[in-house]
Amino acid sequence: DQQVKQNSPSLSVQEGRISILNCDYTNSMFDYFLWYKKYPAEGPTFLISISSIKDKNEDGRFTVFLNKSAKHLSLHIVPSQPGDSAVYFCAASGGNNAGNMLTFGGGTRLMVKP
Amino acid sequence: DVKVTQSSRYLVKRTGEKVFLECVQDMDHENMFWYRQDPGLGLRLIYFSYDVKMKEKGDIPEGYSVSREKKERFSLILESASTNQTSMYLCASGVGLSTYFATNEKLFFGSGTQLSVL
Numbered sequence: 001d002q003q004v005k006q007n008s009p010s011l012s013v014q015e016g017r018i019s020i021l022n023c024d025y026t027n028s029m030f031d032y033f034l035w036y037k038k039y040p041a042e043g044p045t046f047l048i049s050i051s052s053i054k055d056k057n058e059d060g061r062f063t064v065f066l067n068k069s070a071k072h073l074s075l076h077i078v079p080s081q082p083g084d085s086a087v088y089f090c091a092a093s094g095g096n097n098a099g100n101m102l103t104f105g106g107g108t109r110l111m112v113k114p
Numbered sequence: 115d116v117k118v119t120q121s122s123r124y125l126v127k128r129t130g131e132k133v134f135l136e137c138v139q140d141m142d143h144e145n146m147f148w149y150r151q152d153p154g155l156g157l158r159l160i161y162f163s164y165d166v167k168m169k170e171k172g173d174i175p176e177g178y179s180v181s182r183e184k185k186e187r188f189s190l191i192l193e194s195a196s197t198n199q200t201s202m203y204l205c206a207s208g209v210g211l212s213t214y215f216a217t218n219e220k221l222f223f224g225s226g227t228q229l230s231v232l
Contacts, residue, residue: 002155009154043118043204043223044157089156101172102221104149104156 003027004092006105013112019077021108023090026071031094034102035064035075038087047088048075080112117141118224120205125229133192135227137205143222144209146188147172148180151202151226163188195231203227 005024013019023033031052036044050057050064050073057064063076077084090105121136139146145164149157149172159172161180169180177199181189188207192199208221 004156006156041123041225043206043225045223046221091157101159101162102157104158106154106156 001026002106003030004090004103004105006088006090006108008108009106010109010111013080013110015082015112015114016079019075019080019084019110019112021075021077021088021090021110023073023075023105024071025073025092027092027094027103028071029094030092030103032092033064033066033073034091034093035062036089036091036104038089038107044089052094077110080110082112082114085110085112118205118207118222120203120224120227122227123225125227127192127195127229127231129196129231131192131195131231133195133229133231135190135192135203135205135229137188137190137207137224138186139188139205139207139222140186141207141222142185143207144185145207146182147206147208147221148178148188148190149204149206150174151204157204160190195229197231199229200231201229203229 003026034049035047037047038044048059048062050066066073087107087109089107091102118139147162148160151157158174160178163169163182179191204226205224206221
């Protein structure tokens, strides 16, 4: 039973437009959320995070929104660039007996077309 | 820059073989992790270690074991490889407080080992 779900396996966007990647979670004990980006042949790299005490966090072209009542978060990339083409993983922590281990979603492959 | 190095980029093994995946980090991190990445399932935690000779099971430890004899090195062992262990294996390291993690955004991943078990 996946506690973190990314329901869109892929997304295609035109360069310069907005990319919106979505993530849903089921565990109400999660209190910290992260996005990682993964290029082929490389390991995931941290992109942006948000604590459950906030509903928005912005870092340059990247903004993460958290809707706790809906157990939903989204990553907005504006404007999208071809170099943003990668697989994006949503992750959550908190609520685990073993401490704040990360639980990852299945990933969304973003393709930004020039 | 933090570097997490996985010894092999690609591995092909036969069913029943014993397989060792090695991971080394150069930032003196306390915590190290092994994940596997499968399409649609994301990254799933196999084992982690928060200190030398310490290990904890993750979400999917069956069929795997680990070894951490030195702080910088964390090995994943498949005692008898099976075809359902064909996957991308990712090692990560990070800093934690005591045995738990205040935040996890400083997880650093290696480039991964694509293991195929035939």
